[in-house]
Amino acid sequence: MSLRQLLIPLPCYLGPLGLLRRPLWFPSTVGSWRAQSSRSQSHWNQVVSEAEKIVGYPTSFMSLRCLLSDELSNIAMQVRKLVGTQHPLLTTARGFVHESRHNLQLRGLVVLLISKAAGPSGLDTACQNDDMVSGIYSCQRSLAEITELIHTALLVHRGIVNLNELQSSDGPLKDMQFGNKIAILSGDFLLANACNGLALLQNSKVVELLASALMDLVQGVYHENSTSAKEKAITDDIGISTWKEQTFLSHCALLAKSCQAAMELARHGAEVQGTAFRYGKHVAMSHKIHSDLQPFIKEKASESATFNLNSAPVVLHQEFLGRDLWMKQIREAQEKGRLDYAKLRETIKAGKGVTSAIDLCRYHGNKALAALESFPPSEARSALENIVFAVTRFS
Amino acid sequence: MATRWWRWRWRWRWRCGCYWRPAARSPRPGFPGSAGLPGPRAAADARAQMSYFNLVKSITSAFQNVYELSRFHHTTPGVCCRSKIQSGEQYTDPFKLGWRDLKDLYEDIKKELLISTTELKEMSEYYFDGKGKAFRPIIVVLMARACNIHHNNSRNVHASQRSIALIAEMIHTATLVHDDVIDDASSRRGKHTVNKIWGEKKAVLAGDLILSAASIALARIGNTTVISILTQVIEDLVRGEFLQLGSKEDESERFAHYLEKTFKKTASLIAHSCKAVSVLGCPDPAVHEIAYQYGRNVGMAFQLIDDVLDFTSCSEQMGKPTSTDLKLGLATGPVLFACRQFPEMNAMIMRRFSLPGDVDRARQYVFQSDGVQQTTYLAQQYCHEAIREISKLRPSPERDALIQLSEIVLTREK
Numbered sequence: 001m002s003l004r005q006l007l008i009p010l011p012c013y014l015g016p017l018g019l020l021r022r023p024l025w026f027p028s029t030v031g032s033w034r035a036q037s038s039r040s041q042s043h044w045n046q047v048v049s050e051a052e053k054i055v056g057y058p059t060s061f062m063s064l065r066c067l068l069s070d071e072l073s074n075i076a077m078q079v080r081k082l083v084g085t086q087h088p089l090l091t092t093a094r095g096f097v098h099e100s101r102h103n104l105q106l107r108g109l110v111v112l113l114i115s116k117a118a119g120p121s122g123l124d125t126a127c128q129n130d131d132m133v134s135g136i137y138s139c140q141r142s143l144a145e146i147t148e149l150i151h152t153a154l155l156v157h158r159g160i161v162n163l164n165e166l167q168s169s170d171g172p173l174k175d176m177q178f179g180n181k182i183a184i185l186s187g188d189f190l191l192a193n194a195c196n197g198l199a200l201l202q203n204s205k206v207v208e209l210l211a212s213a214l215m216d217l218v219q220g221v222y223h224e225n226s227t228s229a230k231e232k233a234i235t236d237d238i239g240i241s242t243w244k245e246q247t248f249l250s251h252c253a254l255l256a257k258s259c260q261a262a263m264e265l266a267r268h269g270a271e272v273q274g275t276a277f278r279y280g281k282h283v284a285m286s287h288k289i290h291s292d293l294q295p296f297i298k299e300k301a302s303e304s305a306t307f308n309l310n311s312a313p314v315v316l317h318q319e320f321l322g323r324d325l326w327m328k329q330i331r332e333a334q335e336k337g338r339l340d341y342a343k344l345r346e347t348i349k350a351g352k353g354v355t356s357a358i359d360l361c362r363y364h365g366n367k368a369l370a371a372l373e374s375f376p377p378s379e380a381r382s383a384l385e386n387i388v389f390a391v392t393r394f395s
Numbered sequence: 396m397a398t399r400w401w402r403w404r405w406r407w408r409w410r411c412g413c414y415w416r417p418a419a420r421s422p423r424p425g426f427p428g429s430a431g432l433p434g435p436r437a438a439a440d441a442r443a444q445m446s447y448f449n450l451v452k453s454i455t456s457a458f459q460n461v462y463e464l465s466r467f468h469h470t471t472p473g474v475c476c477r478s479k480i481q482s483g484e485q486y487t488d489p490f491k492l493g494w495r496d497l498k499d500l501y502e503d504i505k506k507e508l509l510i511s512t513t514e515l516k517e518m519s520e521y522y523f524d525g526k527g528k529a530f531r532p533i534i535v536v537l538m539a540r541a542c543n544i545h546h547n548n549s550r551n552v553h554a555s556q557r558s559i560a561l562i563a564e565m566i567h568t569a570t571l572v573h574d575d576v577i578d579d580a581s582s583r584r585g586k587h588t589v590n591k592i593w594g595e596k597k598a599v600l601a602g603d604l605i606l607s608a609a610s611i612a613l614a615r616i617g618n619t620t621v622i623s624i625l626t627q628v629i630e631d632l633v634r635g636e637f638l639q640l641g642s643k644e645d646e647s648e649r650f651a652h653y654l655e656k657t658f659k660k661t662a663s664l665i666a667h668s669c670k671a672v673s674v675l676g677c678p679d680p681a682v683h684e685i686a687y688q689y690g691r692n693v694g695m696a697f698q699l700i701d702d703v704l705d706f707t708s709c710s711e712q713m714g715k716p717t718s719t720d721l722k723l724g725l726a727t728g729p730v731l732f733a734c735r736q737f738p739e740m741n742a743m744i745m746r747r748f749s750l751p752g753d754v755d756r757a758r759q760y761v762f763q764s765d766g767v768q769q770t771t772y773l774a775q776q777y778c779h780e781a782i783r784e785i786s787k788l789r790p791s792p793e794r795d796a797l798i799q800l801s802e803i804v805l806t807r808e809k
Contacts (some may be wrong), residue, residue, distance in 0.1 A: 208614035
């Protein structure tokens with residue numbers, strides 16, 4: 001029985017580390033990679049669990065080192081003090097625990113799959129100990145872990161609150177200050193671990209790629225924060241091309257550059273690196289649009305559900321309609337200063353925004369598939385294709 | 396001796412504008428808390444384990460002869476290093492010497508911050524306004540030149556070494572931005588902090604951004620050894636911040652904890668960036684160790700004096716409010732030393748000065764004790780060690796400037 005076969009029956013694809021990981025809630029990832037309607041959910045789970053089998057086990061030992069450190073137990077202890085406050089870090093943390101079943105470390109998974117799909121380059125790897133498990137170098141596994149660490153760190157840093165904007169409903173100022181403190185420290189801790197892991201890879205090109213991915217991500221989060229501020233969201237006027245630029249920074253750059261770095265670690269040339277970059281970029285883009293579309297295509301959307309006014313269908317809707325008409329529609333959907341999302345959703349669904357967002361999603365899906373064509377057929381390549389099929393399916 | 400001692404203490408009190416108590420306490424022998432310095436070198440550890448009594452003796456004897464002559468006579472009585480150094484060269488201002496290689500330092504840092512968004516760029520550049528001391532970049536370029544001259548008499552600074560100076564300043568600034576959010580600080584370097592102007596949410600991102608720009612610059616140097624060396628700094632900085640969260644029950648453990656935190660939060664960056672430029676300039680591991688030890692010791696002294704200034708300096712001088720450490724619940728060197736004389740401070744330290752009046756009472760205890768002086772002595776010990784290390788390099792104006800810089804660290808008032 002191979003190691004791979006041994007690992008497959010484990011309830012959690014994270015392998016032995018997963019057991020440790022969940023109670024501590026920490027270095028997991030965000031739920032945004034979840035498909036949302038129940039039918040596509042089961043399809044999605046199937047795609048992912050197939051993919052997980054292909055890569056053997058997706059984590060490296062770095063997360064173990066993280067988990068066993070004093071700092072993490074310190075964080076876990078401090079977070080307990082936050083229970084009962086309104087700090088968003090708690091929601092983020094709660095998400096790690098309660099939704100861990102559906103929490104897919106998809107970024108890491110994609111990096112591993114593309115590493116396997118590309119295979120060895122024939123040249124010596126950049127890895128010092130280039131032991132291969134399930135066709136993936138150990139340094140590529142570390143890279144997958146680093147990708148997740150960077151993503152999670154920014155997720156935590158995204159949840160900082162502005163102290164001067166607090167409402168009385170947010171509870172005592174002290175709690176919020178403390179929450180901020182813990183959020184900064186835990187985010188910094190994850191970033192420091194990512195830096196450490198990167199240094200161990202002994203490849204400055206990879207360090208540069210991931211550092212620039214971090215820079216992109218920070219800028220992306222900055223845009224997202226400033227557009228999601230309540231009042232501003234409505235008045236924000238961006239076209240779809242600006243939207244795509246910002247979405248590239250916030251959702252695609254990390255995956256694209258990690259995929260490229262995985263190729264660099266196996267000493268693949270610029271061409272293969274470019275292909276991997278394109279796959280990462282387009283699959284992330286089509287996934288983002290797919291999740292943006294969920295509130296508009298779900299059959300049983302709850303009436304009160306809100307949606308992001310800077311999501312792809314809304315931005316496209318605004319572009320078709322023109323700024324003035326869109327502002328008029330928003331005013332019409334407003335009641336006593338509050339936005340009636342159900343009404344606005346129907347208005348948007350009546351326009352062309354939703355269908356053209358679906359088209360855009362498929363466009364990026366096709367680009368991702370085209371990138372994969374240069375890899376030889378393999379089960380890893382099929383898994384990468386299936387991920388694209390899953391995020392471009394709308395029925 | 397005794398009268399000098401007396402005058403010394405008096406001057407301190409006078410300078411600090413604090414309470415004059417005629418019942419000057421004699422220093423207690425055998426301070427056990429100074430055990431165990433962090434860092435790899437056992438030699439330095441042994442030095443620190445020296446009993447307090449010996450420590451005072453060695454310092455006062457070293458300083459006995461130079462006291463009256465010291466050019467820093469009117470500012471700080473504790474300068475004793477100069478007597479030991481016979482470089483024979485005319486001292487120039489080390490800052491001027493270092494600055495020759497740092498023209499456009501801030502312009503070059505801004506070039507690394509390739510950000511399209513106006514506000515984000517403005518936030519990230521906020522502290523690179525040329526008003527900082529640029530203490531770290533100066534040490535780094537001086538060390539680079541000292542190592543290059545030592546190695547092959549080269550009178551150049553490599554571009555990669557200069558990059559380290561930029562990176563050190565960037566990493567430092569990134570931590571300032573995050574620390575200010577963590578401590579909810581409202582002013583730094585005489586202006587508002589980033590978090591007070593733009594809010595906490597954006598400030599944290601600005602810190603991350605500066606860190607990522609530093610990492611990119613580091614990667615572009617293309618030397619994996621140097622990447623590993625400076626990565627260690629980032630890890631130390633975070634671990635130092637964690638150490639600051641907790642406090643230790645046991646007194647001796649508490650002091651070791653304080654020194655470890657001081658190393659991780661301040662000295663590590665200086666030590667490792669000194670080591671990085673030495674690696675880039677010279678292949679000899681012995682030189683790397685000298686550079687590292689110089690940086691570590693100067694860094695420790697720098698922070699110890701910083702902790703002293705938090706008590707003795709006024710806010711206008713520092714550009715930031717003083718007694719901040721107490722207000723944040725932190726027990727620094729002066730408090731820990733004072734606690735040896737006033738055990739009643741223990742309870743205050745454990746509750747992190749959280750009760751009303753704790754901060755003021757702790758301040759009074761510190762000034763009634765030898766806390767400030769003893770912390771200064773400890774800083775002097777670190778400076779001696781730094782000078783001992785750097786003196787192993789071949790003489791050069793830069794090496795002597797580094798020696799002089801370690802003295803300035805002791806005498807600085809802001």
